[in-house]
Amino acid sequence: MGALTDLRVLDVTQVLAGPYCTMLLADLGADVVKVERPGGDLIRPNPPFVDSTDEPYGGYFQSVNRGKRSLELDLGSESGRADFLSLVETADVVVENYRAGTMERFDLGYETLRERNPGLVYAAIRGFGDPRTGATDRQGQPSFDLIAQALGGVMEITGHEGGPPTKVGPGIGDLFTAALNAVGVLAAVHHRERTGEGQFVDTAMYDSIVSLCERAVYQHSYAGEPPTRQGNSHPTLFPYDAFEAADGHVVIAAFGDNHWRALCEAMDRPDLAADFSDASARLRNRDALREEIAAWTRERSCEAVTDALVGSVPCERVQDTADVFEDPHVRARDMLVEVEQPGADRPVTIAGQPIKMTATPTGPEGRAPLLDEHREELLGERAEGRAADD
Structure with missing residues (x-):
């Protein structure tokens, strides 16, 4: 019942x-x-x-x-x-x-x-x-x-x-x-x-x-400007975006300090972890950092990216419905x-x-x-x- x-x-x-x-x-x-x-x-x-x-x-x-x-x-x-x-x-x-x-x-x-x-x-x-x-x-x-x-x-x-x-x-x-x-x-x-x-x-x-659209409402109220389109990124968090891989796309949400360090370790870029150790620094430099991440993902398959990150960094491939049908979790x-x-x-x-x-x-x-x-x-x-x- x-x-x-x-x-x-x-x-x-x-x-x-x-x-x-x-x-x-x-x-x-x-x-x-x-x-x-x-x-x-x-x-x-x-x-x-x-x-x-x-x-x-x-x-x-x-x-x-x-x-x-x-x-x-x-x-x-x-x-x-x-x-x-x-x-x-x-x-x-x-x-x-x-x-x-x-x-x-x-x-x-x-x-x-x-x-x-x-x-x-x-x-x-x-x-x-x-x-x-x-x-x-x-x-x-x-x-x-x-x-x-x-x-x-x-x-x-x-x-x-x-x-x-x-x-x-x-x-x-x-x-x-x-x-x-x-x-x-x-x-x-x-x-x-x-x-x-x-x-x-x-x-x-x-x-x-x-x-x-509650986020747009408070953004407009706090900042005095109506927000507009910015693709798959987030207005206040970085990295929180979709990235092209060799055979598709992946999403990476590594805006927490621990996730950022883990991402940089997987990319073998300890310099990025050291130079941009806090969220505000990463947000200020989002364009340059996004290209660093994108260059790394473009050289790898979706599976290679997720194998390197899943478990330590929130990351998954972008699936179509055929993928959903094959997913044992679903x-x-x-x-x-x-x-x-x-x-x-x-x-x-x-x-x-x-x-x-x-x-x-x-x-x-x-x-x-x-x-x-x-x-x-x-x-x-x-x-x-x-x-x-x-």
Whole structure:
């Protein structure tokens, strides 16, 4: 039994941020009911597929909707609304990621649902938050990860010096917001256990990226200048950077005095250890020292560099996903999990659950659901009665 086995979550979300939030809860044992619009989550038909588009969903949907149950409802219809409200009465949590005001148009906003279930935790993920927790003129605008990364400052500090602003590869505007929202949900559930009181939880993508860029915020405040791009280096630590090797790249984080001495010993450069023995001296002379390190790494393979440094200096090669798949550490930590892919003749691999717990299991509880796969078990007599009337 997972830690959240007694938690029922109604997941009225789609695409990435909302589904990732509820996926975290499902991996921890919650019963997550994915309430899908007619036709299903917009991301169901998104590639990649194993064999063909005859599969009911692709890798995008599979990855963040594993372990959930699916119910297709038209919330704009009387019957769909009634079915949803019947589920709300016994739910612990509702999560949605529509624009502000969308659920209210269905007459299914927080205040309406709270009347049915006073202890309900209602969580919203939006680009710019909800007026209930702080109104702004941006609310109601659509937003995606790229918008959040641009507005929140992460693109301005990502990329090489002199180059263009660059998006971080993973959709951190969605994923970080989702993780924070899951924390907010669990905090609200804990509060309800003590008081019996439900509440509205609001996590905005723009807000989340500002929080993620905390370093840029305090740098601007302390120094009076907005930080910008400087590649893989760090503004206050050196060496803390990526370096080219003969067959790839390695990263070296030797900013501590002990690590610096160990790096210089491996390079057979006791003079550098003596001449730049403190962090401030290394930071002042970072350009020249970086070239000394780069000249050493360029003559060696990634394996030779890591063999010389790992254990005494924080250092690793830059891996691609194929390398990750071959890494025994990743396998030992159950971070690559095989699940069934409906319509395909082989299982597929998705990312595992990084939260590990000693008393309660965590991790995907099976594949993502087919659209409306769990209608009968979720609606029971209501579904049977309606089918008889039809």
